[in-house]
Amino acid sequence: MDGRPATDQTSPWMPFENRRRARDEKREAVLRTAVQLFLEQGYHRATLNEVAERLNITKPALYNYFRSKEDILFECWALGQEQVDGFIAAIDGSRQAGLGKLRALVHSYAETMATDFGASLVRFDPRDLSPANAKIVRAAKRGIDQTFRRYITEGIADGSIKPCDPKMAAFAIAGSLNWIGHWYQRGGALTPDAIADDFAERLTEGLATARSNKPRPKKPATKTKKSTTKAPTPRRTK
Amino acid sequence: MDGRPATDQTSPWMPFENRRRARDEKREAVLRTAVQLFLEQGYHRATLNEVAERLNITKPALYNYFRSKEDILFECWALGQEQVDGFIAAIDGSRQAGLGKLRALVHSYAETMATDFGASLVRFDPRDLSPANAKIVRAAKRGIDQTFRRYITEGIADGSIKPCDPKMAAFAIAGSLNWIGHWYQRGGALTPDAIADDFAERLTEGLATARSNKPRPKKPATKTKKSTTKAPTPRRTK
């Protein structure tokens, strides 16, 4: 994981890069621990003392990496949102009918809901955020909702989806998906993969037109699952 | 506000009854105010001071009616749960196929989600409750989930519902419904009635067998809505 050229005193930049990388790794470690604890106990019951304890440091050390508890909460949310932005961009860029895009969206979203940062998108309360951050979150949520509606509208236009109310359909689908974030837990009987496959089919079959109703791939469990929505998500810069 | 028959010394019971009734009314007023505030701001941000303020009393006065903040939270939840218990009992007692029961359940549940106490079922966090109360809540949630699965299983058995995985189907449906509690708000474009009708159809159409696919009643908006699940729910004793 560390194939640097040499022990070199040659480049005074290397240690610098090293340092920044170490810092970012620690930052991420804090977020991973925090998101877990927040999900486990709820944001208000979770204390920074315990976050720190789990990292074998003390509370004030956290303030080297984050400005406040709320800041940590927001960053957790942001990581989840990045995932979503990533696969939405990928699907947007794909060339397929509305129904196909919708299916892809449902699939990816379901998988995301089964991750910690993904679940934080729906388990965290925007009201715990500063007005500025809450605004960002609200905008992002609106964006997701509009993506659902857009694919549905597209599908109706291209004939792959039956005419229906995109607003209601989007609410119903997103509700099912968001709820995954509340009931899914690792090690349960259902794997994220199975859930995503099932939901992608279940939540869209009612919308498909007769002609677009493909004869059910009936995937023979050959683990065709290859790309777990590898999205070109650019790392945040700030 | 005080239409008592007379100044009567005739019945010493009446004042007593009056008093008890007045007390219960105040209790309920507290719960109505509390549930609103809890939904508005979230349980942790909402203070008993503000609950009291909205009732034009002071915080300690609340302790005449409730033992603790958590007690209030639990009672709010319990009122919502009573509604659910009520209509589940009614549907259980009805004589119809599994699909019909499921539709009825979805419809009633959707309506309930659009009420304050109903929303509290999914917006409140059981982890805020004492272990004893949390246990009650968990049991109730399990009960609801099992009811969904039971109707689906019944439907499969009686041929009104296509063979499917009841667990997944229940999760998907309940998720859509629960999410209503998060996005619905009074005065919006969608009325509880419209939502309930739409969801009852939307969430069950995918499960219906061909033969059970009734030709869509197309209710002429005659406000057939009469009994809002008047349930024989006995008032809690303790």
Place this chain on the structure above:
DNA sequence: GGCTTATATTACTCATGGGTAAGAAAAAGT
């Protein structure tokens, strides 16, 4: 009226936990 009980208020206690100050320890730079 006077006695009792219910209900409300004012004025507190007190645990909790986010956040800060001052300085030690470790690492980087020279």
Place this chain on the structure above:
DNA sequence: ACTTTTTCTTACCCATGAGTAATATAAGCC
């Protein structure tokens, strides 16, 4: 080795809000 910067700790501060004690007020009751 010495200095400087980053990172972390110990020891605090302090706002908040649930819950309590003591007491006043009002209502029911005889």
